[in-house]
Amino acid sequence: MSTFSGKIQEISHISVDRFDENNLTSEAYFLSHCHYDHMVGLHTHRFQNNLLENNKYLYASEISCAILKLLYPSLKNNIKILDIYTPTALLLKGGNISVLPIPAGHCPGSVMFLFETNIRILYTGDYRINKNDIKKLKAFYDSYKQVKQIETIYLDTTFFLKSYRKFPKREESLEELCKIIKGWTDKGKHFSIKLFTSAKYGYEYMFNEIYKKTGMPVHVNREVFNFYSTIPEMDKSVTLDCNATQIHCSCGISYQYVCDKALNSKIRTIKVSAFRWTQDNLEDGFSSNSSETYYVCYATHASYEEGVELLKFLKPKSVEICVKHEDPLTNLEIAKLIEEVLDEFRSVAEVNVKHKLFETEENVSDESLTVVEEETIFNGFDIGILDSPPRNTWRSSTELQMKAGSSLNNNSVRIHSIQIQSTESVNDIIVQQSLDVVELESDINTEAPPNKKLK
Ligand SMILES: [Zn+2]
Numbered sequence: 001m002s003t004f005s006g007k008i009q010e011i012s013h014i015s016v017d018r019f020d021e022n023n024l025t026s027e028a029y030f031l032s033h034c035h036y037d038h039m040v041g042l043h044t045h046r047f048q049n050n051l052l053e054n055n056k057y058l059y060a061s062e063i064s065c066a067i068l069k070l071l072y073p074s075l076k077n078n079i080k081i082l083d084i085y086t087p088t089a090l091l092l093k094g095g096n097i098s099v100l101p102i103p104a105g106h107c108p109g110s111v112m113f114l115f116e117t118n119i120r121i122l123y124t125g126d127y128r129i130n131k132n133d134i135k136k137l138k139a140f141y142d143s144y145k146q147v148k149q150i151e152t153i154y155l156d157t158t159f160f161l162k163s164y165r166k167f168p169k170r171e172e173s174l175e176e177l178c179k180i181i182k183g184w185t186d187k188g189k190h191f192s193i194k195l196f197t198s199a200k201y202g203y204e205y206m207f208n209e210i211y212k213k214t215g216m217p218v219h220v221n222r223e224v225f226n227f228y229s230t231i232p233e234m235d236k237s238v239t240l241d242c243n244a245t246q247i248h249c250s251c252g253i254s255y256q257y258v259c260d261k262a263l264n265s266k267i268r269t270i271k272v273s274a275f276r277w278t279q280d281n282l283e284d285g286f287s288s289n290s291s292e293t294y295y296v297c298y299a300t301h302a303s304y305e306e307g308v309e310l311l312k313f314l315k316p317k318s319v320e321i322c323v324k325h326e327d328p329l330t331n332l333e334i335a336k337l338i339e340e341v342l343d344e345f346r347s348v349a350e351v352n353v354k355h356k357l358f359e360t361e362e363n364v365s366d367e368s369l370t371v372v373e374e375e376t377i378f379n380g381f382d383i384g385i386l387d388s389p390p391r392n393t394w395r396s397s398t399e400l401q402m403k404a405g406s407s408l409n410n411n412s413v414r415i416h417s418i419q420i421q422s423t424e425s426v427n428d429i430i431v432q433q434s435l436d437v438v439e440l441e442s443d444i445n446t447e448a449p450p451n452k453k454l455k
């Protein structure tokens with residue numbers, strides 16, 4: 001669960017995935033995806049009035065914007081779509097920036113943000129990109145087909161631990177899941193599946209695959225149905241009709257419960273999660289069961305190996321840890337593991353920085369820049385917002401070199417430790433929803449290991 005404070009240290013006049021406290025003074029806001037641990041403060045009157053009264057904007061992907069407009073219709077004129085793979089320039093008082101959204105593979109509409117000022121910062125949000133796919137992402141290359149030099153990565157460290165070295169691909173997990181579902185529902189109409197997930201949303205891909213492989217939609221409650229109805233691809237894979245399917249998930253009074261129809265039939269429970277699936281447990285396969293309760297490994301966050309691959313490919317000078325775990329020793333271990341990876345390529349990174357500093361203005365290309373709204377339009381590149389390598393227009397080469405040098409030497413791994421808190425009404429539904437996620441994920445984290453192999 002994200003513990004990121006919202007502030008990108010190098011671009012302190014914007015906020016990402018956090019909308020309370022000192023983020024209220026930011027000039028522009030960015031949301032990587034619509035999961036509640038990334039939306040803290042967004043529901044408050046304080047934040048919403050701040051947007052409306054000061055003509056500020058919240059930027060997100062097209063799908064996230066559709067969900068946001070459904071949740072907060074009064075903000076519809078202050079929510080702006082960022083097109084995937086398209087750099088967008090924003091003129092801001094605190095300094096102009098370019099932002100490039102990159103698909104994050106975590107849930108529909110989830111993106112990473114590549115911010116560019118005179119340096120580049122990658123904020124991953126929650127992500128899962130297969131090891132082999134990272135180098136295929138065009139957004140990571142500049143117009144010279146060189147891998148872009150990134151100063152700092154704000155990293156999803158949910159599973160950056162050797163105990164979570166590898167996860168099965170999502171396709172493999174879903175193949176297994178559907179086999180377990182059909183092994184029960186094929187017995188007859190009164191055999192129902194209770195699907196138990198570790199969070200309320202984020203299972204769009206799973207529900208779609210279940211529909212494709214079993215021909216049955218998933219029964220969900222009205223709230224969950226409304227959420228998924230913002231995603232056109234989901235039309236057939238969720239239903240409000242409990243009689244239209246034998247598969248039930250989040251169809252009771254809250255997302256952890258199922259409807260009476262399911263409860264009154266013969267139930268097989270399937271729990272999908274990644275936390276319980278450490279490397280030892282995965283040695284025997286990625287599903288297990290105890291009687292009619294089944295466990296399937298399904299990860300929507302990067303494994304340790306996938307995280308290492310991203311760092312090795314982009315070679316950032318520093319990393320910010322965006323998911324702080326409850327156990328301080330776990331956080332130290334993550335910091336140490338990241339430090340080890342950075343150590344491997346540090347000397348090479350230094351050479352790259354020096355190379356960039358000697359590039360000339362003539363190399364600048366403006367082909368891929370897209371601008372939004374009148375007040376943010378740039379006339380050319382004299383202010384240094386680029387998709388091609390950054391120029392030292394705003395700072396002297398010496399300043400840039402000093403900054404690069406200083407971050408190489410110390411504090412290259414920092415941990416964000418802001419906890420979810422709210423001073424707003426405890427009855428507020430969104431706060432409640434985010435607490436639901438916290439409680440449930442910590443439960444799963446402490447479950448006993450699976451004790452029986454399926455196959
Ligand atoms: Zn998420």
Ligand SMILES: [Zn+2]
Binds near residue numbers: 220252259260
């Ligand atoms: Zn149901």
